[in-house]
Amino acid sequence: MAKEAWSALNGGHSRIEMKQVERHGDRSVLRFYLTNPGKEPDHYSFGTSIAGSAFGNLHFMLVDPVGQKAYTPLYDDNGNGKTVGSDLFVTSAHPGARYETILAFPPLPESLDRMTVITPTTAGEFTGVPVVDGQGPVKPTAPAPGLTDKPAPGSRVAWPVRGLDSPAKGGVHDLYGITEGDVKSTTTSGSEEKVGLRADVLFEFDKATLTGRAKTVLDQVAAETKAKADPAKPPVLITGHTDGKGTPEYNISLSKRRADTVLKELQARLGTAYRYQAEGKGETEPVAKENGPDDEKARQRNRRVEISYQIKQRTTETSTTTSREEQERRGGTAGPPAPFRPDGRTVAGRSATFGAGKGDKRRIDVKPFYRDGAYLVAVFDIVNLGPDGGPGPTENYSSSGGGTFGDFTVTDPTTRTVYRGVRMGEDGGDYIDPGWSAFRTEPGTGNRGFFYVPAPPQTVKSVTFNAGPFGQIPDVPVH
Incomplete structure (x- = not known):
């Protein structure tokens, strides 16, 4: 190889x-x-x-x-x-x-x-x-x-x-992968999982009273918790969070009442095999910056209830020998490690202009994505079309510090679930990517890029590539 x-x-x-x-x-x-x-x-x-x-x-x-x-x-x-x-x-x-x-x-x-x-x-x-x-x-x-x-x-x-x-x-x-949907976000490693439920989906406005939609959501979360959580490593921790509006005292109280409500609902579905703990953090642990250009979206993300637990451990040997048919029957995402593989043919391309007033152009040539264990590997080339000698050797494609390609994500077009870059450690700044996005800077040269995201279900055969400044690229095949 x-x-x-x-x-x-x-x-x-x-x-x-x-x-x-x-x-x-x-x-x-x-x-x-x-x-x-x-x-x-x-x-x-x-x-x-x-x-x-x-x-x-x-x-x-x-x-x-x-x-x-x-x-x-x-x-x-x-x-x-x-x-x-x-x-x-x-x-x-x-x-x-x-x-x-x-x-x-x-x-x-x-x-x-x-x-x-x-x-x-x-x-x-x-x-x-x-x-x-x-x-x-x-x-x-x-x-x-x-x-x-x-x-x-x-x-x-x-x-x-x-x-x-x-x-x-x-x-x-530990490697942590993040998926985000309209109802929930999930942060997963090999040993723990944290599910963030949108408070606007679960609760009536400014209350700890469940909405009509909440039952279906909590049924699904309870089933996932039963399948994944290890009762021998308690607790199942339920944490309420609010946005930054309101007084700290009120927000702590509301977030705790909401966490208590979710605890009771999970306990009713899962029984006494698990030990539960609820707490309220108010606005003290936001996941999105408020008062920015997407302030309301940030507030919506911050209003959440998180359910976290330790995952039942399976040996790597057992996991790697699970058949593709068994994975699809379970609706799972993890498969065996990928064999060594050369890059496939280019399946799509997009150009974009960079640099104020210079008109520097680059083209992204997208290859088929492929599965490697619990992950999906996004593969592409970025070609400098000139006229200058950029991109620079230290340039990246992240406006938020989320890895070299932090502005790039993958979306399941059916469920609209977004898959973000895999990182080392829950709060780590290192991502599974090349480290730097560009090494050759002369016009006409290209550099191979890649990054890892959590794998979508085995039934997903193509995805939408959200390639930052290059825009959305649909129908990228998954091998």
């Missing part, structure tokens, strides 16, 4: 060839190869900042798309230093030679047999990378050339290594 890649801050043009992830006791090791396809020696960098590039760090990431976890590299100096493994800081890559590269990560669950590797390059994601038991010590299997050596094209060599025996620390993070 190999892809051509460009990396940030003039990090170079490379061919990345993934081999495997290996278990080695207290750590895991990603093993892959880098080849310089050019005609001259080149220095490589795979950092996501100037500092990361300067020190030759390899900011790759491992993703378990079924267990919904992300693993970040081990850093030496007990987590405060550089990435553990190959050191690309000084050595040049000579054309045509295959440079064996290793990068250490925290240990992985025994049930994993395939993972996705996220690279901070235009190559993006490598799905279906095998996970195997490591053999022998953690080190490259090829020799490292000297600084003055010139490995021949086709030869296999290795970079120097660092930090293999020093105290090191890496990260294991």
Whole structure:
């Protein structure tokens, strides 16, 4: 499995060839190869900042798309230093030679047999990378050339290594996906779920009295809670929220009364197998900024009741072997990890103009989207049509800081459910995307982009791509 890649801050043009992830006791090791396809020696960098590039760090990431976890590299100096493994800081890559590269990560669950590797390059994601038991010590299997050596094209060599025996620390993070509909929004990780119900749907205005529509909504939420919530990990927490109108004292009271009402309704449907807890937060935890251009929409989003609980755990092995037919029968969204796949043909394209008065144009070429475990992967190219040398190497497509492509979303055209970018940690700023949106800036060149969103139900065969400044692109096929 190999892809051509460009990396940030003039990090170079490379061919990345993934081999495997290996278990080695207290750590895991990603093993892959880098080849310089050019005609001259080149220095490589795979950092996501100037500092990361300067020190030759390899900011790759491992993703378990079924267990919904992300693993970040081990850093030496007990987590405060550089990435553990190959050191690309000084050595040049000579054309045509295959440079064996290793990068250490925290240990992985025994049930994993395939993972996705996220690279901070235009190559993006490598799905279906095998996970195997490591053999022998953690080190490259090829020799490292000297600084003055010139490995021949086709030869296999290795970079120097660092930090293999020093105290090191890496990260294991829950991945959170967000879906939003007219009635509810859902934030889900592999271990917990939070369902936000629109208060305007549940309650009469300024009251804790349920509307006629509320029964159907709460029936559905109760069924989902029964299917997903783990009674052994209480409580089912019900939290009321209001908008910013009214006094803090009144809002706390109203939000608590609404939470109590929902608690009673869930308890009547679910019984005593679960322990429940209700609280009111008033306007203290808004999810949207009020007094902005969409003030009323923001207030509507902030008026909500949230139901959160710990999810019953299934092993990744069980999840990955679930058949497509069984998934569709359940109406589920999670499937097996995706195999490695090249990008498909362009299925749609849109152009947009950027830059005040300059008239810089770019075109987005959309590829078929595909499923990877619990997620949908949106794939596209962004081509600079000129006349200037933008987009810049640090430019992104997010007006809210929500990842490189934070203004991009996916919509199920039937239910109008919106799927937003998957992020690391409930409040995390890191998203499952390339890190930076553009690496090549010359007119006529393009950069591959991608981002992960929660997968829609298996019955959804096409979606609408909301591509920010490029507009809405309907009927994008889902493979």
